[in-house]
Amino acid sequence: MTRQDFLSPAENASPQVLYFEQVELHLGNQPIVKLNTSITPGEVVSVMGPSGVGKSTLLAFAAGFLAPVFRASGRVCLGDTELTHLPAEARRLGLLFQDPLLFPHLSVGGNLAFGMPPGTSRRQRRQQMEQALADIELSGFASRDPSTLSGGQRARVALMRVLLSQPQAILLDEPFSRLDTALRHEMRQLVFDKIRQCGLPALMVTHDEADAAHAGGPVINLTPLAATAENDRPTRGLHASS
Numbered sequence: 001m002t003r004q005d006f007l008s009p010a011e012n013a014s015p016q017v018l019y020f021e022q023v024e025l026h027l028g029n030q031p032i033v034k035l036n037t038s039i040t041p042g043e044v045v046s047v048m049g050p051s052g053v054g055k056s057t058l059l060a061f062a063a064g065f066l067a068p069v070f071r072a073s074g075r076v077c078l079g080d081t082e083l084t085h086l087p088a089e090a091r092r093l094g095l096l097f098q099d100p101l102l103f104p105h106l107s108v109g110g111n112l113a114f115g116m117p118p119g120t121s122r123r124q125r126r127q128q129m130e131q132a133l134a135d136i137e138l139s140g141f142a143s144r145d146p147s148t149l150s151g152g153q154r155a156r157v158a159l160m161r162v163l164l165s166q167p168q169a170i171l172l173d174e175p176f177s178r179l180d181t182a183l184r185h186e187m188r189q190l191v192f193d194k195i196r197q198c199g200l201p202a203l204m205v206t207h208d209e210a211d212a213a214h215a216g217g218p219v220i221n222l223t224p225l226a227a228t229a230e231n232d233r234p235t236r237g238l239h240a241s242s
């Protein structure tokens with residue numbers, strides 16, 4: 001399944017670069033994170049660093065639900081479109097967190113259909129849902145109650161739900177940390193393969209060096225206090241102010 005499979009013809013399918021331009025986050029007067037980087041389609045950039053350094057806060061800023069206690073400057077852009085001033089729901093970012101939370105009141109199929117863009121016809125919904133289930137070897141599971149799935153099956157459904165929402169980029173926060181070793185390996189492979197196939201830029205927060213190694217992209221190590229990180233790819237001429 002590729003990015004094209006998820007997109008209606010009306011969608012702009014061209015992959016975009018995700019930019020963090022001169023992003024600075026403050027907690028009170030205390031600077032916690034500075035970031036200036038770009039993520040190309042299909043690339044997974046890993047963000048690492050000690051507990052409390054601001055990794056999840058950075059994702060919250062990008063996703064559009066930063067707690068009011070923080071002060072932020074800088075921009076997050078997809079190609080030429082600035083996301084920073086858009087409400088969270090308009091940013092079209094796919095979020096994958098530690099817990100593969102599925103809606104308990106919806107079937108597996110209902111969960112998959114949940115995030116599909118408005119305007120997706122009934123036939124398209126069914127077709128995409130069935131294709132997604134086949135893709136994760138869960139054909140025939142559409143009417144199942146999510147509580148009857150194993151942890152690995154839930155994680156796979158959660159991933160496909162994110163992809164079916166036609167995101168323009170993916171944000172991952174410790175996506176594999178609750179999985180046991182075998183499952184972790186399997187999910188890493190699936191998630192990174194899908195991100196590459198769909199040509200989506202992705203930013204992943206992780207404590208696990210093996211996650212970052214499997215992701216294959218650059219690793220940004222945030223350090224405490226005025227943490228500054230910058231990778232060495234083009235960022236439209238902007239530079240981190242360290």
Ligand SMILES: Nc1ncnc2c1ncn2[C@@H]1O[C@H](COP(=O)(O)OP(=O)(O)OP(=O)(O)O)[C@@H](O)[C@H]1O
Nearest residue numbers: 027032049050051052053054055056057058067069
């Ligand atoms: N709502 C909030 N109000 C006040 N302080 C907060 C709030 N959310 C986070 N913080 C503080 O902001 C800092 C960054 O937190 P954040 O959760 O981003 O860290 P992290 O690097 O993701 O940590 P971990 O690896 O433990 O998940 C921490 O000092 C944290 O205590």
